[in-house]
Every structure is written in structure tokens, then in C-alpha cells.
Amino acid sequence: MSEVKFNDETLAVVHNLMRRYPEGRHKSALLPILHLAQAEFGGWLSPAAMDYVASILNIKPVEVYEVASFYSMYNLNPVGKCMLEVCRTSSCWLRGADDVIRHIEKRLAIKVGETTADGMFSLKAVECLGSCGTAPMMQVGKDYHENLTLEKVDELLTQFTKEDKHSRYCDANTYRKN
Amino acid sequence: MGKKLLLQNDNVPGIDTYEVYRQHGGYTSVEKALKMTSDEVVEEVKKSGLRGRGGAGFPTGMKWSFLAKPEGVPRYLVCNADESEPGTFKDRYLMQRHPHLLIEGMIAASYALGANTAYIYIRGEYFYIVNILEKAIEEAYTAGWLGDNIQGSGYSLNMYVHPGAGAYICGEETALLESLEGKRGNPRIKPPFPAVKGLYACPTVVNNVETIAAVVPILNMGGEEYAKIGIGKSTGTKLISASGHIKKPGVYEIELGLPVEEFIYSEEYCGGILNDKKLKAVVPGGSSVPILPAELSLKTPTGEPRLMSYESLSEGGFVSGSMLGSGGFIVMDETTSIVRNLHTFNRFYHHESCGQCSPCREGTGWMEKITHKILDGHGTLADIDLLWDIQRKIEGNTICPLGDAAAWPVAAAIRHFREEFEEYVSNPSSIVDVKHYYNIHNLVEA
Ligand SMILES: Cc1cc2nc3c(=O)[nH]c(=O)nc-3n(C[C@H](O)[C@H](O)[C@H](O)COP(=O)(O)O)c2cc1C
Ligand code: SF4
Ligand code: FES
Numbered sequence: 001m002s003e004v005k006f007n008d009e010t011l012a013v014v015h016n017l018m019r020r021y022p023e024g025r026h027k028s029a030l031l032p033i034l035h036l037a038q039a040e041f042g043g044w045l046s047p048a049a050m051d052y053v054a055s056i057l058n059i060k061p062v063e064v065y066e067v068a069s070f071y072s073m074y075n076l077n078p079v080g081k082c083m084l085e086v087c088r089t090s091s092c093w094l095r096g097a098d099d100v101i102r103h104i105e106k107r108l109a110i111k112v113g114e115t116t117a118d119g120m121f122s123l124k125a126v127e128c129l130g131s132c133g134t135a136p137m138m139q140v141g142k143d144y145h146e147n148l149t150l151e152k153v154d155e156l157l158t159q160f161t162k163e164d165k166h167s168r169y170c171d172a173n174t175y176r177k178n
Numbered sequence: 179m180g181k182k183l184l185l186q187n188d189n190v191p192g193i194d195t196y197e198v199y200r201q202h203g204g205y206t207s208v209e210k211a212l213k214m215t216s217d218e219v220v221e222e223v224k225k226s227g228l229r230g231r232g233g234a235g236f237p238t239g240m241k242w243s244f245l246a247k248p249e250g251v252p253r254y255l256v257c258n259a260d261e262s263e264p265g266t267f268k269d270r271y272l273m274q275r276h277p278h279l280l281i282e283g284m285i286a287a288s289y290a291l292g293a294n295t296a297y298i299y300i301r302g303e304y305f306y307i308v309n310i311l312e313k314a315i316e317e318a319y320t321a322g323w324l325g326d327n328i329q330g331s332g333y334s335l336n337m338y339v340h341p342g343a344g345a346y347i348c349g350e351e352t353a354l355l356e357s358l359e360g361k362r363g364n365p366r367i368k369p370p371f372p373a374v375k376g377l378y379a380c381p382t383v384v385n386n387v388e389t390i391a392a393v394v395p396i397l398n399m400g401g402e403e404y405a406k407i408g409i410g411k412s413t414g415t416k417l418i419s420a421s422g423h424i425k426k427p428g429v430y431e432i433e434l435g436l437p438v439e440e441f442i443y444s445e446e447y448c449g450g451i452l453n454d455k456k457l458k459a460v461v462p463g464g465s466s467v468p469i470l471p472a473e474l475s476l477k478t479p480t481g482e483p484r485l486m487s488y489e490s491l492s493e494g495g496f497v498s499g500s501m502l503g504s505g506g507f508i509v510m511d512e513t514t515s516i517v518r519n520l521h522t523f524n525r526f527y528h529h530e531s532c533g534q535c536s537p538c539r540e541g542t543g544w545m546e547k548i549t550h551k552i553l554d555g556h557g558t559l560a561d562i563d564l565l566w567d568i569q570r571k572i573e574g575n576t577i578c579p580l581g582d583a584a585a586w587p588v589a590a591a592i593r594h595f596r597e598e599f600e601e602y603v604s605n606p607s608s609i610v611d612v613k614h615y616y617n618i619h620n621l622v623e624a
Binding site: 020022025027028029030031032034035057063066067070071072073074088089090091093094095127128129130131132133134135139142143144169170174175176 | 422
């Protein structure tokens with residue numbers, strides 16, 4: 001993993017984000033900044049990454065830890081390069097989400113919550129992602145893959161493996177510059 | 179064809195861009211609003227009878243008029259784009275395809291409230307929509323609809339998108355505000371209400387995406403005209419997210435008052451049950467609302483056709499009715515295991531409880547354990563009663579309505595489908611079909 005420090009481009013975005021909130025309310029930028037930190041520092045929030053974010057916002061590290069541990073999108077432990085998040089809630093279950101999950105488990109030889117030995121894939125079963133009308137579905141980084149069939153899952157996995165896909169929710173280009 | 183107010187330009191290519199949107203009449207509601215006083219704008223919304231589209235159905239104009247206006251204190255509009263209620267995906271559809279409609283509505287609403295800063299709090303999983311909104315906001319700034327002195331009116335507004343990070347509870351408005359302040363999403367005790375002490379302890383209005391978008395047609399056509407659409411106190415149109423065992427899942431804009439039967443079976447909407455199976459049950463308003471067995475979905479307890487409206491869907495109370503809620507319409511065919519479906523909900527609410535109040539934190543955990551035990555073939559008749567008992571003890575005893583939202587699906591499932599629970603506990607082999615569909619660790623929360 002690279003050094004825990006945003007590059008200049010990202011740092012500019014971070015300062016921009018902080019300006020979106022009133023004077024003295026910069027802590028509001030914590031969630032978006034944590035997303036950037038997770039994207040840039042290896043897909044998870046290490047204590048070092050969280051301390052760094054605290055120093056940028058000039059808040060106590062514990063204020064970052066308690067937030068990071070509350071939200072499900074923040075990973076507090078290392079995860080695979082490519083995170084497969086399959087929805088398992090009602091509408092997706094009705095349209096075969098269990099089969100999708102089982103299929104991925106078999107193909108990657110891991111269980112939900114685990115990471116492949118080569119560190120390429122992690123599999124997560126998640127709650128409704130607002131894609132119920134195109135169920136079953138999974139999220140990989142910021143992309144939604146919808147109306148999944150087992151064949152489609154196979155194609156995606158092959159593609160991700162070939163691309164050596166690094167899944168990220170956001171990056172410095174996500175936000176407008178001014 | 180039903181009336182379309184929000185999705186009328188749904189098939190226009192490029193409607194997500196400023197130019198095309200403007201060519202199709204975009205931003206005229208803001209032009210109109212800026213020529214009115216803010217009180218007059220609020221008055222139009224009151225006249226329209228618009229009710230919050232986020233789930234609770236509270237009259238929007240009334241909510242706006244409750245906003246405190248102390249001298250020298252900033253006021254905020256916050257758009258609730260957290261959309262995490264299982265079965266609901268209409269806000270996503272609207273923001274993805276019609277970002278300018280939301281932005282336009284937010285400008286008009288902010289003007290009405292005297293807010294100079296507005297935030298869109300969007301669930302973090304929708305990051306690709308953050309891109310879309312950021313681009314549209316940029317375009318709106320460039321065209322002079324945002325920023326200082328909008329269109330020379332003297333009114334100024336800044337608008338920002340703020341991503342969450344995965345927490346259903348942040349859809350609850352006070353949890354959302356906590357989250358927007360950079361904290362854990364723990365709901366606040368009310369009062370004070372956000373209208374008095376909201377974001378940064380300043381007067382704040384929180385409205386759903388669809389509610390804010392509806393302000394655009396309301397101002398364009400006038401509140402009175404809008405109120406003529408729909409039925410009774412359910413005025414206007416509503417976006418319905420249709421999912422589950424139907425031929426054509428998707429987002430549909432309906433005029434409130436459409437018969438449920440027509441919605442499910444007509445070609446214009448869901449197109450009937452998948453594989454022409456029989457209808458077993460419907461959850462008409464998102465996971466939190468009571469499930470209705472087929473006959474009660476199509477007809478009210480008095481035998482009238484059940485309509486898609488706030489009133490008709492709740493007719494019969496919780497004994498034989500449900501709620502319009504967020505409009506997350508989940509359809510289940512005759513093969514569906516109601517117990518297994520309930521288990522996905524129980525697991526969901528347990529996962530999403532913020533843990534502040536013990537009835538919710540502990541109760542949701544127990545309810546998940548019990549439906550799991552039943553599905554695992556080890557349930558007893560006493561477990562069904564225990565389930566009933568736990569949900570009763572949660573309801574009404576918590577800081578925020580998530581507790582109720584977790585309790586209601588359990589109560590309704592047992593009320594209407596008790597024999598299925600009894601069959602599962604007295605004859606575990608009857609669960610075989612269900613077992614085919616699940617593997618155990620997928621059922622249990624890791
Ligand atoms: C647990 C819980 C989750 C909620 N989730 C949402 C949501 O995702 N989106 C939403 O607009 N309202 C949600 N609400 C309702 C909000 O608290 C609030 O009533 C709503 O945003 C008000 O907007 P409206 O009046 O325009 O509907 C939720 C409420 C609760 C109790
Ligand atoms: S009811 Fe549940 S989610 Fe709401 S505040 Fe209490 S513990 Fe948190
Ligand atoms: S239930 Fe899977 S996306 Fe909603």
C-alpha cells in the first residue's frame with residue numbers, strides 16, 4: 001500500500017469539499033473524505049488512514065473511528081481488490097439472488113464475507129441497493145450490474161479477472177471542481 | 179394513458195442535459211417562483227395538496243409553513259435521497275434520468291423557504307448518480323440558476339451533493355441530519371423538530387426527492403390544477419417502484435387512485451404475474467408496510483376495488499389494510515414463502531437498527547433469530563407467539579419509527595399467513611422447497 005497521504009489533486013478536492021459546509025462545520029465533510037481515503041488507500045480504512053483524515057479535519061481520531069464503524073460501505077479490514085456486493089433483500093431474493101450468491105461462492109471457492117486467496121475478489125451479501133426492479137443485482141465499485149443471470153455473472157467475473165479490476169466507489173473526479 | 183407530470187419527458191433523448199431540459203420547458207417554475215413572494219409559493223404548494231413522497235405522506239405545504247424564521251439564522255433545505263427502503267428505487271430513476279427536475283424543484287423550494295444553501299443527501303451506494311447530479315448542478319450554475327443573484331432576482335442559492343455511506347437509518351430525517359454533520363446516523367429525540375432545530379441547529383426542511391420534483395409541475399400548472407389530479411386527499415401523481423414476480427418490473431408514474439388490479443395486470447404497468455402464476459401477496463409501500471394477501475390487495479375489506487392512494491391502501495387499518503408508504507410495490511406469486519420473505523426483512527431491520535433503543539436493537543435481533551430458527555426446521559408453536567409478542571413490544575416504544583417499521587411486517591405476516599408459520603413448525607419437511615433456495619450462512623448475519 002502506498003503512503004497514507006492524498007496526492008495534490010485529491011487534496012484540492014478534499015479542501016473543496018470542506019468549503020461546502022459553513023464556517024466551523026468542516027466535520028460535515030467527513031463521510032465524503034472517508035470515501036476518498038478508502039478509494040485511494042487500498043480499499044479499506046486503516047487506523048493510519050483514519051488518523052490522517054482526522055488530522056485534515058482537525059478533529060479527534062475517535063470521531064473518525066466511531067463514524068467509520070457505523071456505516072457499512074467503509075471497510076475496516078483489508079478486502080480484495082474487486083469487491084462483489086450482491087443484494088440479498090426481498091425483491092432480489094424473489095428473483096434468484098440466492099442462486100447468484102451460491103454461484104459466485106462456488107466459482108470463486110469462497111463464502112460470503114471472504115476474500116479469494118490471491119486477494120482479487122471479496123464477496124459481500126448486502127441489503128437492498130435500490131435496484132429491485134432489475135433484480136437480481138450486484139454492485140462492483142460504483143457500477144450496478146443488473147438483471148443478473150448466472151451466465152452474466154460468469155462473463156463479469158471473467159472480465160474483471162482479465163481487467164484486474166480495482167473497484168472503487170468514487171475518485172477525485174466525482175465532484176465538480178468549484 | 180395515465181397522466182404524467184414527472185416522467186412526461188422520459189423518452190426525450192438527452193433530457194438529462196441542461197440544453198434539452200431547458201428546451202422542454204425546464205426551469206420555468208423557477209422563473210415563475212422568482213416573480214412571486216416566497217409565501218405565495220408556499221401557498222401554491224399548500225393548495226396542491228401535495229403529500230410527502232418519502233413514506234409518511236405528511237402535507238408538504240404545511241411542513242413548509244412550520245419552518246421557524248428567526249432573524250439572522252440561516253435556513254436549510256435538505257433533499258432526502260437516501261432511498262434505502264427495500265423495494266424502492268424511484269428516486270434513483272428520477273435522479274438518473276431527470277437530474278434537472280430535482281435541481282429545479284430544489285431551487286423553487288429553497289426560494290419558498292428562504293434557504294440560501296441546499297444539500298442533496300444521497301445514499302453512498304448511488305455514487306454513480308453523484309456524478310450525474312454534480313454535472314447537472316454545474317450546468318445549472320453556468321446557466322445562472324444557482325449561485326449569486328439568480329437570474330437577477332437578488333436571490334442566491336448554493337447547492338451541494340453529499341454522499342452517505344451505507345445506513346438505512348440515515349433515511350430517517352434526524353439521523354440524516356446527524357450524518358450530514360459528519361456523525362453516526364443516530365436519530366435525534368423529537369422535539370425539537372428539524373423545522374425549528376435541524377441542520378447545525380438551524381431551521382431545516384427535509385423532503386424526499388420525488389416531493390421536491392413535484393413542486394415543479396405544481397408551480398407550472400398552479401396548485402389548484404394539481405389538486406384536481408388524483409383522488410380525494412391523494413392528489414397528483416406518484417412514482418411506484420414495482421418489483422418481484424411481475425412481468426414488467428420498473429418505475430411507473432401513476433395518477434393516484436389507480437386500481438391496484440389494473441396496476442398489476444394491465445399492459446401499461448406491471449403486465450401481470452410472472453409466468454402467469456397466481457398472485458399470493460403484495461407489499462404495497464416498501465418493506466416497512468404490512469403485507470397484504472392477494473384478495474386484500476385487490477379489494478378493500480368492504481369489497482370495493484383497492485386503489486393506489488393513501489386512503490384506500492390503508493383502509494381496514496392494520497387488520498386488513500396497509501399503506502402507500504414510499505410506493506415500493508413488491509409482488510409475490512403463489513410459490514413464495516412468506517416466512518422466508520419475512521426473514522429477509524427481519525435480517526434487514528436487525529442489520530439496520532442503530533442500536534440506540536433496546537426494544538429495537540434487541541427485538542430486531544430476536545425476530546431475526548426466530549424466523550431463522552423456523553426456517554431451519556426447529557421452530558415451535560410458541561416461537562410464533564413469541565414473534566408476535568416481540569413485535570408488539572417494539573411498536574411505539576422507540577426513539578424513531580424504524581422500530582415500528584420492523585414490527586409491522588412481522589405482525590402482518592403472522593396475521594394473514596399464520597397457517598404457513600404453523601405448517602413450518604409442525605411439519606418441517608414442508609420447508610424443503612424453501613431450503614432449496616437458501617444456504618445457511620446466507621440467512622444468518624455474519
Ligand atoms: C427508518 C426510516 C427510513 C426512512 N428512509 C427514508 C428515505 O430513504 N427517503 C425518504 O425520503 N424518507 C425516508 N424516511 C422518511 C423521512 O424521515 C422523512 O419523513 C421524509 O424524508 C420527509 O420527506 P417528505 O415529507 O417529502 O416525504 C425514513 C423514515 C424512517 C423512520
Ligand atoms: S428505533 Fe431503532 S433505529 Fe430508531 S433510534 Fe431506536 S434503535 Fe435506532
Ligand atoms: S432488494 Fe435488491 S436491490 Fe432492492
